[in-house]
Amino acid sequence: MLSRLNILQCHVTSQPAPENLLDKYRKMSTIDQKLMDDIDYLGYKNITEMFEAPLKSxxxxxxETHEELNREQDREAAVMKMKAMYNHLSPYFFEDMNRYEEVFTDPIKFNALAIPLYMYNQGVSTKYTVNLVLFYMTVLNLGTAQHEKWKESISTGRDLGCFALTELSHGSNVRGIQTTATYDQERDEFIINTPNDVAMKFWIGGASKSATVSAVFANLIIGDKNEGPHVFIVPLRDKKTYNVLPGIIIGDCGKKVGQDNIDNGFILFNNFRIPRENMLNKMSNVTREGKFETKIPNPDHRLALILGGISQGRILIIGFSPRIIGYGLKIALRFAAMRRQFGKPGDKEEIPLIEYPLHQYRLFPYLANIFAFKLASNEIYYNWNEISKDLFDTKAQQSIGELHATISSLKAIHSWTAMRALQECREACGGLGYSYYSKLGILRANWDVQQTWEGDNNVLLQQTAKYLLDVIQAKFKGKELKTRWQQWVSSEPVEGAQNESKTDEEFLQDDNLLKVFYHRSNLLLQRSAMKMAGKVSDKTVHPLDAWNDTQVFNLHHLAKSYGELFGVMQFHKFIQKLKSGEIKTNADTVEAMTLLFQLHCLTRIEADLGTFRDGDYLTSEHGDLIKQTILKLLGQVKRHAIALVETFYPSEELFDSMIAPGNGDLYGSIINRIYYSKDAFGKIKNWDQCLSPVATAPEATTGKSKQ
Ligand SMILES: Cc1cc2nc3c(=O)[nH]c(=O)nc-3n(C[C@H](O)[C@H](O)[C@H](O)COP(=O)(O)OP(=O)(O)OC[C@H]3O[C@@H](n4cnc5c(N)ncnc54)[C@H](O)[C@@H]3O)c2cc1C
Structure with a gap:
């Protein structure tokens, strides 16, 4: 067998050193890194830097792309990496034990902390967040002083936690779970039980191999009364032997299509006993005498609050979506700058992909999305602390409801868009994008589940729609609701209204573009409300059927439009501050941001032109103007595209893609990586069986065939 050395010696580089196209495009614009950092880290870049140091050292x-591990090795590695991160971070946290709470309850700080691990490997980061966000935060939000020891054992790494809500037969419908926690007054214990196979806890991250303790959702049973789902701390494994405790069965959910380094498991409880103190009892409590006490008497409201307390996972998804799009785009746009295909006859060089309007149209709108999404998530992060401190205050339920409805819509819009963006980036890099070493496939496969967990996107949008209907109904009744973000809701009929701009210039004004989005959301909200009212007034129609029958084309569309409107509102606010000089930066950055704002608005309008044309709010001339302007904007954005993506996380040292090297040597990077990949020059292991004749093959006739 020819050794790698022989091959490399035989290899002759005949290509002249190509022009460094990446550098050429990079130098076309100067983007203000400080402003980009302000948007990204909201003043806490020092936290990000502290948490990325271990990844470098x-x-x-x-x-990631340099590892080719099998499933068991991959899972082992994920736990070890998580533990390594724990160890590296411990000095920071143990210097002041309040830091855990401070960092985990503040999404701005938590976002800054989580970025490095998340961009390094989504699976490792998930392991970390299941333990520290889902388990720890559940104890923090729903527990009391008696549960402090669990917070301590998790934060010191003496326990690994998991979060067991979903069952095999119930995910989105949390009320439908069947696991029970029955109070046994005689022994002052709860008996946790899985009544049948389909009620087994399923998909539980970390359960199958590593978690020692779980936050389990179960129906609280006292006597013969079911008080609905509550949360209980249930130990799973003996910490000396790591064996599963008697009375519990744990298994693995099998191979997944992404994040397979997480050991997702199923759990069955066979009358497993826990002390009464293990019930998380901030909202409801069971006394020694077996009396149920609760601060929130309405069981639906209670469950909503229990679930609301764990929305941190959702707000992380909202913030990570633009960052993962940024990673994908950094790969795809650098590649587009370096990769040439086709050219005019007689030209010496072929054309770089980034010059093609079609390529620009596929990728640049996602560049614009990044800013709309980052600004939207920042708005949520800023408001979260103030609103969530009243999470369990019944008087603050209007603002909690608004926050929840907005988070629900943004989680859906952001995670869906990120999924589409990563797919487009993969395709935009052609066959080389399909290589594992491009990293695009890894990002996409690992991202996919974000659309489903932390609340399935389509189900979450129903909650947004429900809130918006409540807002407009209150308006119709003349009630003034105190809202943060719903000033756009109008009870004046908008059906049949036309955009008021008189000229092309007026149409393209920032304020007018924002109005276009206001109009769409109002139109969809008023139509949905009318349709619902019509159905509900028909007493033969069950309210649930009325609700479901109003989803398609109405409520679902409305909830999505609100998420988009929210992003446009935040982007608009930011642009006004840039233009007024309230935010100071250089001319290139102002130009880039202004172009991207317009591109964002116009491509979103173009994608839903049918709705905007409905009732002639926009005319066909507007449609033409929008398309022509998009084309013009694409050409203008090109000059900023590479400089922009290069401001995104991660830095060069941690950036990991064979097809987007920072030094501009695309083919050198690929050849180098492929030549040195495992088994690049070997032959198949059972090669002798490849050529063994199939059982019924006729005798070899080579050389004897008739001519
Ligand atoms: C990799 C992975 C890890 C996970 N980790 C955990 C974990 O650690 N802990 C945990 O508790 N759970 C975990 N989950 C479970 C996850 O939270 C659920 O999968 C999620 O909530 C969706 O529930 P489901 O799978 O039962 O889907 P379903 O609720 O069955 O939904 C299936 C489809 O039906 C649609 N649908 C449902 N209801 C309606 C309706 N009313 N109207 C219209 N359409 C509807 C949904 O939009 C969806 O497309 C994990 C899941 C995965 C895949």
């Missing part, structure tokens, strides 16, 4: 964190 500890050899356990080799670059």
């Amino acid at each position: 500890d050899p356990v964190f080799v670059k």
Whole structure:
């Protein structure tokens, strides 16, 4: 067998050194890194830097595309990496034990903390967040002083936590779960039980191999009364032997299509006993005498609050979506700058992909999305602390409801868009995008589940729609609701209204573009409300059927439009501050942001032109103007595209893609990586069986065939 060395010696580089196209495009614009950092880290870049240091220095964190592990090794590695991160971070946290709460309850700080691990490997980061956000935060939000020891054992790494809500037969419908926690007054214990196979806890991250303790959702049973789902801390494994405790069965959910380094498991409880103190009892409590006490008497409201307390996972998805799009785009746009295909006859060089309007149209709108999404998530992060401190205050339920409805819509819009963006980036890099070493496939496969967990997107949008209907109904009744973000809701009929701009210039004004989005959301909200009212007034129609029958083309569309409107509102606010000089930056950055704002609005309008044309709010001339302007904007954005993506996380040292090297040597990077990949020059293991004749093959006739 020819050794790698022989091959490399035989290899002759005959290509002249190509022009460094990446550098050429990079130098076309100067983007203000400080402003980009302000948007990204909201003043806490020092936290991000502290948490990325181990990724650069500890050899356990080799670059993802340089590892080719089987499933068990991959899972083992994920736990070890998580533990390594714990160890590296411990000095920061243990210097002041309040830091855990401070960082985990503040999404701005938590976002800054989580970015490095998340961009390094989504699976490792998930392991970390299941333990520290889902388990720890559940105890923090729903527990009391008696549960402090669990917070301590998780934060010191003496326990690994998991979060067990979903069952095999119930995910979105949490009320439908069947696991029970029955109070046994005689022994002052709860008996946790899985009544049948389909009620087994399923998909539980970390359960199958590593978690020692779980926050379990179960129906609280006292006597013969079911008080609905509550949360209980249930130990799972003996910490000396790591064996599953008697009375519990745990297994693995099998291979997944992404994040397969997480050991998702199923759990069955066979009358497993826990002390009464293990019930998280901030909202409801069971006394020694077996009396149920609750601060929130309405069981639906109670469950909503229990679930509301764990929305941190959702707000992380909202914030990570633009960052993952940024990673994908950094790969795809650098590639587009370096990769040439086709050219005019007689031209010496072929054309770089980034010059093609079609390529620009596929990728640049996602560049615009990034800013709309980052600004939208920042608005949520800023408001979260103030609103969530009243999470369990019944008087603050209007603002909690608004926050929840907005988060629900943004989680859906952002995670869906990120999924489409990663797919487009993959395709935009052609066959080389399909290579594992491009990293695009890894990002996409790992991202996919974000659309489903932390609340399925389509189900979450129903909650947004429900809130918006409540707002307009209150308006119709003349009630003034105190809202933060719903000033756009109008009870004046908008059906049949036309956009008021008189000229093309007026149409393209920032304020007018924002109005276009206001109009769409009002139109969809008023139509949905009318349709619902019509159905509900028909007493033969069950309210649930009325609700479901109003989803398609109405409520679902409305909830999505609100998420888009929210992003446009935040982007608009930001642009006004840039233009007025309230935010100071250089001319290139102002130009880039202004172009992207317009591109964002116009491509979103173009994608839903049918709705805007409905009732002639926009005319066909508007449609033409929008398309022509998009084309013009694409050409203008090109000059900023590479400079922009290069401001995004991660830095060069941690950036991991064979097809987007920062030095501009695309083909050198690919050849180098492929030549040195495992088994690049070997032959198939059972090669002798490849050529063994199939059982019924006739005798070899080579050389004897008739001519
Ligand atoms: C990799 C992975 C890890 C996970 N980790 C955990 C974990 O650690 N802990 C945990 O508790 N759970 C976990 N989950 C479970 C996850 O939260 C659920 O999968 C999610 O809530 C969706 O529930 P489901 O799978 O039962 O889907 P379903 O609720 O069955 O939904 C299936 C489809 O039906 C649609 N649908 C449902 N209801 C309606 C309706 N009323 N109207 C219209 N359409 C509807 C949904 O939009 C969806 O497309 C994990 C899941 C995965 C895949």
